Amino acid sequence: MKPFDVYPLINVTPVKAAGSKIWDDQGTEYLDLYGGHAVISIGHSHPHYTKRIKEQLDNIAFYSNSVQIPIQKELATKLGEISGYADYDIFLCNSGAEANENALKLASFETGKKGFISFSKGFHGRTAGAVALTDNPKIIAPFNEHDHVHILPFNKLDKVEKQLAKGDIAGIIVEGIQGVGGIVVPNQEFLLGLSKLAKQYGAKLILDEVQSGYARTGRFFAHQWVEDLKPDLITVAKGMGNGFPIGGVLISPEFKASHGLLGTTFGGNHLACAAALAVLEVIEEENLIEAASRNGEVLMKELSAIEGVTEVRGKGLMIGFDLAVEAAPVRSALIHEHKIFTGSSGGKHTIRLLPPLNIETKALTLFIQKLKAVLTTNKVH
Template sequence: MNLFDVYPLINVTPVKALGSKLWDEKGDEYTDLYGGHAVISIGHSHPHFNQRIKDQLDRITFYSNSVHIPVQQQLAKKLGEMSGYPDFNLFLCNSGAEANENALKLASFATGKSGFISFSGAFHGRTSGAVVLTDNPKIVAPFNQRADVFILPWENIEAVENQLKVGNIAGIIIEGIQGVGGIHVPSPEFLWEVSRLAKTYGAKLILDEVQSGYGRTGKFFAHQWVEGLVPDLITMAKGMGNGFPIGGVLIHPDFKASYGLLGTTFGGNHLACAAGLAVLEVIESENLLPHAEKMGEFLISELKKISGVTEVRGKGLMIGVDLDRDAAPVRSELVSKYKIFTGSSAGKQTIRLLPPLNIGPNELSSFIGSLKEILN
């Protein structure tokens, strides 16, 4: 039996990882500036992370959500304190797409409506509902297509209000920073207006922080750069488990829970929650939010000085670098010659950078020097 061939692969086989470094089967060392799609938040094989999971393995690894699981409550309490949303409720699941699916359901249940708004360049997942709100027709099967989903122009508040006026909109979903779309940061004014209009027309605001959350931008969530903005629902995953599958939805206290409203078999299992707690503990103990902000400012500043770089977007360690040429050959050379992993995006001229939050200045300076050599 062969694997179903749906992934374009980098010709590297990592067999070991530590911090921001990877090693292949030949012993060659690589610097990871992509973190496996922003998943590696506290570095590969962090000792505290590993120990937390080992300790949990020695106690209990799994039971379903039909029993009390104290580590879930511990995670919820810690997450509430660190995120600034202690009064919100937490629903645990397994991935970002699943988190978005559950947020969409909650918005629809709460409003009694079925329509949703997202934006050009959006990526919200590949599952049945999330994929319809993703701006990529190639991955939307005929089965997924819905007439009451509207993908509107980015930063066009008039289009948002016009669609809300038509009615039947349960919610608006927007990324804290667009990731796959090429690292596009919504302006504070746009986010504020989207929030205001959602309230005015009785729609729920869903902030998709799957890629942009968990400290990546220097705030716990990217939308918190807009002071005072409070969404109805916040979705997260990726950096939440540092490689262990876990996702979640933060839910405004106005939403009413009932038995069976949402559900999952594996979501919130003992091992996943141990991993989630470890990530929060390391972010807190190592002061990674201000570190990510500082490293991001340094990296963005230096990238803007490079000839051949036409634009740099992002916040903290979520950065898009536009080149004056196709980015694919540049990324390929960064891996093959300079042993540096970077990411692609929907824009063919864009390199996406999503390194671990504890990346150091030496690794970033090495990347800057390598990119200069390639472009010049």
């Protein structure tokens, strides 16, 4: 037996990591500016993180949600304090796709409707409901096609209201910042308009903060750049566990829980909660929200000044930039010649940066130098 071949693999085998650095099986050191799709929020092998997990392993790593698990309440309290959503509840699960699935289900239960609105270039996961709302026909099987899903133009409110007026929409799901779609920041008026229209037509607004949450954008959630916006449901994962699988749905007080409404075997287990608590503690202790905002502002400014960079988008340390040339050979040169991990996103010309939030300034300076060097070679012109 072998792994099912569904991933285009980079010819690098990481065996060790610390902070923003990775070492492969040959002992070669790399700079990580991608964090495994925004998962590594507080750096690889952070001492407090590893200590928290080891201590939890020495006590109890797992039992099902059929018993009292006090660390779940501890995590919920801490997340509420740091995020500004102390009055919300949380349902804990294992991934971003699962978080979105449960948010969709809650919206449908609450409204009694089955229709949903999502947006062009949006990505919400690969499970049955989440993938149906994702704007990528290549990953949607016939089984996942639904006539009650409506993928509408991004940043356009008129189409949204027209669909809502039909009366069959349970919810609207939108990313705080589109990640896979190319690091596209929604207009403030668009997000506020979605919230207003959802309330007007009895639908629920779901903010997918799976990639854009957890201090990445210089706010705890990306939608918090917009004043007075409070979604009905917020989904989280990726940076929540710094590599340990955990996700969740933040649920506004208007939703009423009942036994059996939602469920999961592994979600919210002791070890996952210990990892997630460690992340929040490091974010708070190291002031990583402010650090992401400060470093992101500097990095975006420096990127904008590079010849060959045509556009820079994002907030904090969630950054996408377009090149005058195709991005693939640039990324290849960065990783194979200069030992720097970056990501792809959106079209053929976009590079995505999602480094650890506590990355060193000198590492970002090094990246700028190496990017300039790559863009001036004949290999990418």
